[in-house]
Amino acid sequence: MEDNGYAVKVEDVQDLATVKSQYQVPALLQSCHTAIVDGYIIEGHVPVAEVQRLLDERPDIAGLAVPGMPIGSPGMEVEGAESQPYDVIAFDAAGDWHIYASYGQ
DSSP states (O other), X not given: OGGGTOOOOOOOOSOXXXXXXXXXXXXXXXXXXXXXXXXXXXXXXXXXXXXHXXXXXXXXXXEEEEOSOOTTSTTOOOTTSOOOOEEEEXXXXXXXXXXXXXXXX
16 A cells, blocks of 8 residues: 555554454455545455446445455465456445445456
C-alpha cells in the first residue's frame, strides 16, 4: 500500500481473532491481515485498485475481503507458480456479501 501512496500504520496484535470479531469480518471471508482504510475494513490481500475504487465510489458496505491467501494476489506472488483465480468480496455489517471484482477467471 505504501508503494501506492498510502500512509500505513502497522499495529501488531497477539489475537487477530479479536480484531476480526470487533470489526465483524464474516468467518468465511477472513484472511491473514485486517486493515481499516478511511472507515472501511480491508481483509486479506485486496488489490490496491479495488481499495481505490472503494474509496472513489464509497458504497454502503463494511469492507472488502480476499479470503485465504490465493497465489498471485498482491503480496502472494510466487515465482514459478501459476496464479490462482480469486474474488474480491464486498460485505456489509449484517454479513451479507457479493462479488466486487474477480481476478484470473
